[in-house]
Amino acid sequence: xxxxxxxxxxxxxxxxxxxxxxxxxxxxxxxxxxxxxxxxxxxxxxxxxxxxxxxxxxxxxxxxxxxxxxxxxxxxxxxxxxxxxxxxxxxxxxxxxxxxxxxxxxxxxxxxxxxxxxxxxxxxxxxxxxxxxxxxxxxxxxxxxxxxxxxxxxxxxxxxxxxxxxxxxxxxxxxxxxxxxxxxxxxxxxxxxxxxxxxxxxxxxxxxxxxxxxxxxxxxxxxxxxxxxxxxxxxxxxxxxxxxxxxxxxx
Amino acid sequence: xxxxxxxxxxxxxxxxxxxxxxxxxxxxxxxxxxxxxxxxxxxxxxxxxxxxxxxxxxxxxxxxxxxxxxxxxxxxxxxxxxxxxxxxxxxxxxxxxxxxxxxxxxxxxxxxxxxxxxxxxxxxxxxxxxxxxxxxxxxxxxxxxxxxxxxxxxxxxxxxxxxxxxxxxxxxxxxxxxxxxxxxxxxxxxxxxxxxxxxxxxxxxxxxxxxxxxxxxxxxxxxxxxxxxxxxxxxxxxxxxxxxxxxxxxx
Numbered sequence: 001x002x003x004x005x006x007x008x009x010x011x012x013x014x015x016x017x018x019x020x021x022x023x024x025x026x027x028x029x030x031x032x033x034x035x036x037x038x039x040x041x042x043x044x045x046x047x048x049x050x051x052x053x054x055x056x057x058x059x060x061x062x063x064x065x066x067x068x069x070x071x072x073x074x075x076x077x078x079x080x081x082x083x084x085x086x087x088x089x090x091x092x093x094x095x096x097x098x099x100x101x102x103x104x105x106x107x108x109x110x111x112x113x114x115x116x117x118x119x120x121x122x123x124x125x126x127x128x129x130x131x132x133x134x135x136x137x138x139x140x141x142x143x144x145x146x147x148x149x150x151x152x153x154x155x156x157x158x159x160x161x162x163x164x165x166x167x168x169x170x171x172x173x174x175x176x177x178x179x180x181x182x183x184x185x186x187x188x189x190x191x192x193x194x195x196x197x198x199x200x201x202x203x204x205x206x207x208x209x210x211x212x213x214x215x216x217x218x219x220x221x222x223x224x225x226x227x228x229x230x231x232x233x234x235x236x237x238x239x240x241x242x243x244x245x246x247x248x249x250x251x
Numbered sequence: 252x253x254x255x256x257x258x259x260x261x262x263x264x265x266x267x268x269x270x271x272x273x274x275x276x277x278x279x280x281x282x283x284x285x286x287x288x289x290x291x292x293x294x295x296x297x298x299x300x301x302x303x304x305x306x307x308x309x310x311x312x313x314x315x316x317x318x319x320x321x322x323x324x325x326x327x328x329x330x331x332x333x334x335x336x337x338x339x340x341x342x343x344x345x346x347x348x349x350x351x352x353x354x355x356x357x358x359x360x361x362x363x364x365x366x367x368x369x370x371x372x373x374x375x376x377x378x379x380x381x382x383x384x385x386x387x388x389x390x391x392x393x394x395x396x397x398x399x400x401x402x403x404x405x406x407x408x409x410x411x412x413x414x415x416x417x418x419x420x421x422x423x424x425x426x427x428x429x430x431x432x433x434x435x436x437x438x439x440x441x442x443x444x445x446x447x448x449x450x451x452x453x454x455x456x457x458x459x460x461x462x463x464x465x466x467x468x469x470x471x472x473x474x475x476x477x478x479x480x481x482x483x484x485x486x487x488x489x490x491x492x493x494x495x496x497x498x499x500x501x502x
Contacts, residue, residue: 006261006472007461092500099500107413116447157449161412161501162358163420163492165430165450167457179416196367198408198460199416206418206457209449210258210477221257226461241414249343249350250412250501 007225011211011218017119018219020052025141028220034146037227039176040138041208044156045117046219047134047172048125055082057122069093079113079124086111086126091251102127105242106171108158117217128154131172132237139174139234151176151230154238155205161250168209170201170241174234176226177201178241200229201238258476262462262469268370269470271303276392279471285397288478290427291389292459295407296368297470298385298423299376306333308373320344330364330375337362337377342502353378356493357422359409368468379405382423383488390425390485402427402481405489406456412501419460421452421492425485427477428452429492451480452489 012032018024024046034040048054062070062077066084070077073096080098084090087100091107102111104127112127128134131154139152154172159165170178182196204223212218245251263283269275275297285291299305313321313328317335321328324347331349335341338351342358353362355378363378379385382405390403405423410416421429433447455474463469496502 005462006259007458008257008259009458010257094500095498097500101413157447160450160494162352162494162499163450163453164494165448165453165492167418167450167453169414196408197416199411199414199418200461202414202416202418203457203461206454207258207260207461210451210454210458210474211256223461241416243411243413243415247346248413249345249348 005225007207007223009207009211009221009223011213012220012222013218015046015220017217018046018049019119020050020054022050023141024050025138025145028138029142029145032220032222034142034148034150034222035224036148037150037224037230038148039151039153039204039223039226039230040142041153041155041168041205041221041223042138043212043219044112044127044131044154044171045114045125047128047131047138047154049119051128051134053126053128054118055124055126057124069098073098079110079115082124082126083111083113086113104131104171105239106158107242108156112156112171127156127171132174132239133172135172135174135237136234149175149230149232151226153201153205153208155208157209167202168205170205170238173201173238175231176204176235177229177231178236178238180229199241200226201241204229256476258458258474260458260462260472260474262464263471263473264469266297266471268468269297269300270370271301271305273301274392275301276389276396279389280393280396283471283473285393285399285401285473286475287399288401288475288481289399290402290404290455290474290477290481291393292404292406292419292456292472292474293389294463294470295363295378295382295405295422296365296376298379298382298389298405300370302379302385304377304379305369306375306377308333308375320349324349330361330366333375333377334362334364337364355382355422356490357409358493359407363407363422378407378422383425383490384423386423386425386488387485400426400481400483402477404452404456404459406459408460418453419456421456421489424452424489426482427455427486428480428482429487429489431480450492451477452492455480
């Protein structure tokens with residue numbers, strides 16, 4: 001697949017601060033004109049707020065493991081308790097950094113838990129319970145409201161093991177090919193391409209972040225021109241992206 | 252910094268197959284109209300070809316270490332020899348996969364060595380000797396030819412430890428802020444943002460890949476609208492991106 005023309009990424013302004021129970025889809029449809037084939041990229045934090053995936057640190061009682069790790073890492077034990085409760089496994093706890101595999105299968109710092117851009121001190125946003133389901137729900141509602149076939153990505157910024165800086169990646173998606181498989185196809189000289197599996201959803205997430213402002217909160221942007229990757233079905237979602245544990249060389 | 256409007260990514264068609272000694276900059280200026288603030292993203296392979304960073308497997312004599320690893324991984328010992336010669340350290344050699352730290356400091360599979368889209372069987376492209384220097388040279392020549400202040404990225408597709416699929420990243424850059432540092436600035440509620448260091452060059456590289464075609468060879472695309480990140484000086488380049496080894500938790 002290829003996008004023969006170009007692509008365009010536009011930030012959506014004028015969105016409200018989301019609160020539990022709000023419809024993200026309805027707000028997007030009010031703020032933006034959605035076109036056929038658009039990919040709507042929504043930051044995890046907006047989705048988590050609308051889904052009520054918020055916790056107050058005062059309501060968290062750290063267990064023994066959280067207290068031990070927090071002392072080791074010089075971190076707030078209540079935050080460590082939340083991280084552990086969202087994690088299936090701890091990969092590294094060193095240098096103040098806690099890298100875990102989340103229940104969704106994502107390997108990242110702090111299980112994706114984050115205190116920035118929250119409505120009040122002490123409130124923490126967890127990742128959505130099922131970010132692919134979040135994407136499917138938003139997609140279905142935007143489609144019902146606009147009649148357009150679109151893709152939806154729920155994005156979050158992840159660090160990388162060997163590179164500084166965070167890149168936005170897809171933690172959920174619907175109606176978008178998450179991985180474009182060129183394996184077995186031929187290159188320009190007719191030779192079979194090797195390991196070419198393109199991380200379309202992650203690259204679209206990265207593109208969507210280039211127009212965001214981390215302080216003012218621009219939680220939604222639209223990537224236009226990815227029509228060939230936009231599918232009729234919801235597709236496998238971002239659940240298809242994590243590398244199977246058996247192939248993980250860096251546990 | 253922020254890009255208040257949107258961004259646009261356009262593929263550049265009509266470029267020739269590059270050969271040693273060719274000017275990539277001259278070809279780009281012939282094929283595209285470069286505007287002020289453009290970021291020109293060029294695939295590593297085009298740069299490597301123009302710089303003559305090609306080797307024929309028949310000219311490679313594998314040493315003992317390459318023979319041992321190749322037997323273990325069921326790989327071509329000559330290719331393994333090339334990989335080792337481009338590497339400072341081997342991180343993993345398992346499941347047929349060879350992950351090394353290149354002499355530049357990049358952690359990736361096969362030291363970035365690749366046989367796809369090569370002019371003939373048995374020819375292998377190495378990464379440029381100094382991809383930041385490649386980017387600076389191309390930038391300077393485009394600037395001399397057009398008078399425009401632009402950024403240049405040399406990109407390559409890297410796999411990720413815990414996610415399937417490759418993402419295009421910046422292995423070299425000039426005239427572009429590689430990492431945008433929001434640490435110490437405040438979020439929408441006035442609280443200090445935590446670890447927010449945005450991988451601008453890598454995200455621009457990812458965006459540039461969304462308009463490429465892996466078989467026909469679209470080695471260059473232009474990312475428009477990143478003006479706030481385009482700098483007068485060449486800047487630190489992509490050499491600023493690899494995480495210092497002392498902070499690497501996944502050696």
